[in-house]
Amino acid sequence: MNMIPLFVAVPLAGAFIIPMLSRKFKWFPDVLGNLVTLALVIMSFAVIGKSGVYSMGAWKAPIGIVMVLDGLSVLLLVSINVIAFASTLYSIKYMEQYTSKLRYYSLFLLMLAGMNGVVLSGDMFNLFVFLEIASVASYALVGFGCEHEELEASFKYLVLGTVASTFILLGIGMTYGSIGSLNMAQISEQISQNGMNNALLFAIALFIMGFGLKAALVPFHAWLPDAHPSAPAPISSMLSGVLIKALGIYTLVRFLFNVVGVDERLLMILMVLGALSMVIGVMLAFGQWDFKRLLAYHSISQVGYIILGIGLGTPLGILGGLFHLINHSAFKSLLFLNAGAVEYSTGTRDLQELGGIREKMPVTANTSLVASMSIAGIPPFNGFWSKLIIIIACVQAGRPVFAALAVFASILTLASFLKVQKYVFFEKLKEKWNDLREVPALMSLPMVLLALLCIVMGVLLLPIGNTGVLENINILEPAVKVIMDGTDYASKILGM
Amino acid sequence: MIYILCLIFFMVGLYGVLVKKNIIKIVLGLIIMEYAVNLFLIMLGYREGGVAPIISEGDSITEFIKHSVDPLPQALVLTSIVIGLGVIALMVAICIRLYEKYGTFDITEMRRLKG
Amino acid sequence: MNLIIYSISLSIIAGIMCLFIPKRTRGVAETLGVIVSLVTFIMTIMMFGREFVSKWFLIDNLSRFVVMGIGMFGFLIVLYSLKYMQGRDRINEYYAYLLITIGASIGAVLSNHLILLLVFWGVLGLTLYMLVGIGGSDASSTAKKTFIIIGGSDVIMILGVAVTWVLGKTFIMSGIEVSVNSGMSMLAFICLAVAAFAKAGAMPLHSWIPDCAEKAPVSVTAFLPASLDKLVGIYFLGRISMKMFVLNKAMGQMLLIIGAITIVAAVMMALIQHDFKRLLGYHAVSQVGYMVLGIGTCSPIGIAGGLFHMLNNTIYKCCLFLGSGAVEKRTKTSDLDKLGGLARFMPVTFVTFVIAALSISGVPPFNGFVSKWMIYQGIVDLGRKGDKLWLVWMVAAMFGSALTLASFMKLIHAVFLGQREGGEKVKEVSSLMWIPMVVLAGLCMIFGVLAFTVPLEKFILPAVPGVSFTGLFSPSLVTLMIILGVILGLIIYMLSNFKNIREDSLPYIGGEELPVETRVTGVDFYRSIKDSKILGGIYRAADKKSFDIYDVAKRVLNYFIGMLKYLHSGLLSNYVIWVVAGILVLLIVLMKGSI
Structure with missing residues (x-):
């Protein structure tokens, strides 16, 4: 499996080559940035269904640093790289509003390398390093505009993010102190042999908080509604679409399910955190008038769904959660790209100032309709299926209260997206938008692609097979299996 | 005992982040927190009277392991210091830009994003 | 099986194709719409004689007449739209969503798998949203409100489906039989009923219908809230309360209470409306009350009455809305204050409208009477079984019926009789628009006069086993008597002296006092209700939307x-x-x- 390190190496190399060569050629960052992400998309499709371990420097698992590819990583890799490709495509035109494309692409690829590294690494500290790479790049990208709001958001994000990182590092220290190893497989083996102790529990709390902050779970969410709207649109779509999932949800799930091994209490914590985020996020979103801030609050709420689904701990719940994860990365990125397109054309993202631009920007309007209906859970779009599974799983697991909360949040989601549709795209066209133009083709192309993805994912990944629930899903099923197998993860990695 | 000192050190940093209004002081608080953690990591690998974990030719491995301190935390701390450096550089750069825009270091006046 | 799939997919695929027709091309979407809806109608008729059960689909006594109704209304509305929608924007989209709606409704009614049902059900909400939105830029907030209520209830339905699945262990509707006795089963039933209520428009989830009626294109209102959503919603309510769940007393009482409140409250609101279409919208809500009441009686004849009323209601309510559309098309307004005296200019519209109005008010020999009468019998049955409150339901139902008649008196006066502001002449609408109305008005008569031989025998009674009629009523006999009476009246009229008829009388407006110089519009008929103390307070609260x-x-x-x-x-x-x-x-x- 020589491909595994390439997922990190290629974007990392790109990130360094771009600033070196683009002083000479102006077109260079665009071309290389897109080539790199395209290559990554192809690579990630090539590894679907595969798994493997790569040891750096040929040291074997417990001693050397390993990178692990399994079902869960593949799922994340595919969604990360597809969204990254859509975002870079979109950036070609969009980023012309900003000054330095070279730094932009460089940071972008750095962030991408960090994310790919996080989902591939099989070692706690390595994971931390990649997580920090991605985070630092994202701090810088949030503040890319260098205006009042951008800087303020970036600073707040930085402070909270650093607090989280420090806690994670502390947790790593604690784990190392009580286990004596940082390889995830070995930690897991040790825990299952020797059981928990207080230091480990303390570390678990620290990890939940740290990864929870990266995933923007309530009450650790406060940075997200500031940071995500302030970034340039393609970055917002990366942040909301995949960064919070790779850095937050993936790490949380990997650590709790595969390394520690969940019990009732941990599952309950996950469910409560998920339900809290779901409800509070959507309520705050409902009251927003800033297009992107509204979307950002919805990210909190949707992450809540994912965590709730996974936190149920049943196969159906995990399936729903993971399905919602990839669905959310498709439609939420699309929505941020839409918001960016609206801002690009009109220069504002205040819902009350906009109105009726449907006739002027049909592509943006229709793709955003698809995305809104997806996130609101309207059939036949993809969001419907995952919400359906999550709600059914909640009831099946004997937790109707959480199911009811999910229903409540879903209604509010629908309401707030209808609000968006109404204020931005329907209603009467305001006079000042009379000579509005649709965004350039290079910007509408990724939007159309993602909208198609929203439709196709709903239809093709039909999750209800003839006999069982897990049929027909060739990318979700291995991921669900990885989580369900729990701490068996260890023996697989060490055995290879 | 030494861990408790680390913890106090950590709390001092956290206090800075929580209470101080000046963004530079907040940054300093973060730095203190980070170094508290670094110190903690170093302490984990330390053993009294240990030697530096550099193996030279002719040493017996078992003897060496008995006496040397654990090298892994040191490696971790080195990496973490490097990361910390990057983060802090970015933070300070943003502080400067913030000062240019807002004309103040007071975090309570940077409240354009709320609700 | 193939027939089902064809009938569903044909219109959905045609609809999707319409979406991609270039804007400039005219006529393609219309042609496609007429052909596809006609073919679908024929297919639904072909389905009528069959029985079919599979994992995904089901044709049984209950669903097949509903499907036929959908096919018919689809075709009639497309026909009507040809003229009505002419010259509006976004025609292609309109036909696209119309066709998808037809397909999805057929799918919703025929599906035997709860998940499949959910999908079709949700798609219906989405197309309704888009269709209402076509009404123009003021319709956008109505579209939003409509879809929040409909879509929100869809999500609640998901919860209901989930609980039903856990209780019944299967998604196949024909295999589910849950008796409502525990908290969970009550939750399941209520969640599913909420979805049916929202779709059909029973209180308290009714508030989108009047808004929709006012703002959306009339053909859309006639199509979805007035006919298709009623058919689908009440069909589903019927299915869950008859086949999937065995109701306990509390659930039956809940349905009865909701039904009674809906009947009375909605018709009271209808009395005071100033907008033609909004008034009809409130009636559309009120009539749902009868259906819910009928089903809530849990006695065979009551349920049969409820289902028959559903069928009748879609016929006359669709006719009424189409009539209002015809009036609006010609006069460009739906404000009752500005209408009047149209009977002379639009005779066909007038006659069909009066027939439909009499039907909705439950005047024999029209169809509304028969179904209401069956519902009354159901309530009497309930009383016999020992329900102490049966008188309350009875009074509510009868009172509602009387008020309906009263409000249609006002409406007919205000629109077709009376005097019109300005008073310039208008033409009758084109034949493409009045043919559907005539067909529907004809159905009102046929279903009324031949109630037992045609609709009940063929459609309703097979669906509801064990109906026994207790009272004596023969619609044909009554019709004969009425016709005799009318002829007698005519003879007396002929024989009497023509000269005694006053040509120009002072307007009589139901005993209300009115300044002499004012034009009588009919709007003021029941104004004093609004001024009374107790009711006035309620109306004011309603104006502030405290009940919405x-x-x-x-x-x-x-x-x-x-x-x-x-x-x-x-x-x-x-x-x-x-x-x-x-x-x-x-x-x-x-x-x-x-x-």
């Missing part, structure tokens, strides 16, 4: 959201405090057992 679940929920939510927004004050230290507090709570929870 949508607005009430919005107010409550905004209060909480305000609090949450206040918490997000932008102060960094607050955010850090949350983080620290969060970690402390986590620590306490995690370490609780172990220290």
Whole structure:
């Protein structure tokens, strides 16, 4: 499996080559940035269904640093790289509003390398390093505009993010102190042999908080509604679409399910955190008038769904959660790209100032309709299926209260997206938008692609097979299996 | 005992982040927190009277392991210091830009994003 | 099986194709719409004689006449739209969503798998949203409100489906039989019923219908809220309460209460409306009350009455809305204050409208009477079984019926009789628009006069086993008597002296006092109701939307959201405090057992 390190190496190399060569050629960052992400998309499709371990420097698992590819990583890799490709495509035109494309692409690829590294690494500290790479790049990208709001958001994000990182590092220290190893497989083996102790529990709390902050779970969410709207649109779509999932949800799930091994209490914590985020996020979103801030609050709420689904701990719940994860990365990125397109054309993202631009920007309007209906859970779009599974799983697991909360949040989601549709795209066209133009083709192309993805994912990944629930899903099923197998993860990695 | 000192050190940093209004002081608080953690990591690998974990030719491995301190935390701390450096550089750069825009270091006046 | 798939997919695929027809091309979408809806109608007729059960689909006695109704209304509405929608924007989209709606409704009614049902059900909401939105830029908030209520109830339905699945262990509807006795089963039934209520428009989820009627294109209102949504919604209510769940007494009572409140409250609101279409919208809500009441009686004849009323209601309500559309097309307004005296200019519209109005008011020999009469019998049955409140339901139903008649008196006076402001001449609408109305009015008569031989025998009674008629009523006999009476009246009229008839009388407006110089519009007929003390207060509250679940929920939510927004004050230290507090709570929870 020589491909595994390439997922990190290629974007990392790109990130360094771009600033070196683009002083000479102006077109260079665009071309290389897109080539790199395209290559990554192809690579990630090539590894679907595969798994493997790569040891750096040929040291074997417990001693050397390993990178692990399994079902869960593949799922994340595919969604990360597809969204990254859509975002870079979109950036070609969009980023012309900003000054330095070279730094932009460089940071972008750095962030991408960090994310790919996080989902591939099989070692706690390595994971931390990649997580920090991605985070630092994202701090810088949030503040890319260098205006009042951008800087303020970036600073707040930085402070909270650093607090989280420090806690994670502390947790790593604690784990190392009580286990004596940082390889995830070995930690897991040790825990299952020797059981928990207080230091480990303390570390678990620290990890939940740290990864929870990266995933923007309530009450650790406060940075997200500031940071995500302030970034340039393609970055917002990366942040909301995949960064919070790779850095937050993936790490949380990997650590709790595969390394520690969940019990009732941990599952309950996950469910409560998920339900809290779901409800509070959507309520705050409902009251927003800033297009992107509204979307950002919805990210909190949707992450809540994912965590709730996974936190149920049943196969159906995990399936729903993971399905919602990839669905959310498709439609939420699309929505941020839409918001960016609206801002690009009109220069504002205040819902009350906009109105009726449907006739002027049909592509943006229709793709955003698809995305809104997806996130609101309207059939036949993809969001419907995952919400359906999550709600059914909640009831099946004997937790109707959480199911009811999910229903409540879903209604509010629908309401707030209808609000968006109404204020931005329907209603009467305001006079000042009379000579509005649709965004350039290079910007509408990724939007159309993602909208198609929203439709196709709903239809093709039909999750209800003839006999069982897990049929027909060739990318979700291995991921669900990885989580369900729990701490068996260890023996697989060490055995290879 | 030494861990408790680390913890106090950590709390001092956290206090800075929580209470101080000046963004530079907040940054300093973060730095203190980070170094508290670094110190903690170093302490984990330390053993009294240990030697530096550099193996030279002719040493017996078992003897060496008995006496040397654990090298892994040191490696971790080195990496973490490097990361910390990057983060802090970015933070300070943003502080400067913030000062240019807002004309103040007071975090309570940077409240354009709320609700 | 193939027939089912063809009938569903044909119109959905045609609809999707319409979406991609270039804007400039005219006529393609219309042609496609007429052909496809006709073919679908024929297919639904072909389905009529069959029985079919599979994992995914089901044709049984209950669903097949509903499907036929959908096919018919689809075709008639497309026909009507040809002229009505002419010259509007976004025609292609309109036909696209119309066709998808037909396909999805057929799918919803025929599906035997709960998940499949959910999909079709949700698609119906989506197309309704888009169709209402076509009404123009003022319709956007109505579209939003409609879809929030409909879509919201869809999600509640998901919960219901989930609970039903856990209780019944299967998604196949024909294999589910749950008796409502535990909390969970009540939850399941209520959740599913909520979806049916929202779609059909029973209180308290009714508030989108009047708004929709006012703002959306009339053909859309006639198609969805007035006919298709009623058919689908009440069909589903019938299916869950007859076949999937065995209701206990509390659930039956709930249905009865909702039905009674809906009947009376909605018709009271209808009395005071000033807008033609909005008034009809409130009636559309009120009639749902009868159906819910009928099903809530849990006695065979009551349920049969409810289902028959559903069928009748779609016929006459569709006819009424189409009539209002015809009037609007010609006069460009739907404000009752500005209409009047149209009977002379639009005779066909007038006659069909009167027939439909008499039907909805439950005047024999039209169809509305028969179904209402069956519902009354159901209530009497309920009384015999020992329900002490049966008189209340009876009074509510009869009172509602009387008020319906009263409000249609006002409406007919205001639109077709009376005097019109300005008073310029208008033409009758084109034949493409009045043919559907005539067909529907004809159906009103046929279903009334031949109630037992045609609709009940063929459609309703097979669906509801065990109906026994207790009272004596023969519609044909009654019709004969009425016709005799009318002829007698005519003879007397002929024989009497023509000269005694006053040509120009002072307007009589139901005993209300009115300044002499004012034009009588009919709007003021029942104004004094609104001025009375107790009712006036209720009406004022209703004007402030205190009874609209949508607005009430919005107010409550905004209060909480305000609090949450206040918490997000932008102060960094607050955010850090949350983080620290969060970690402390986590620590306490995690370490609780172990220290």
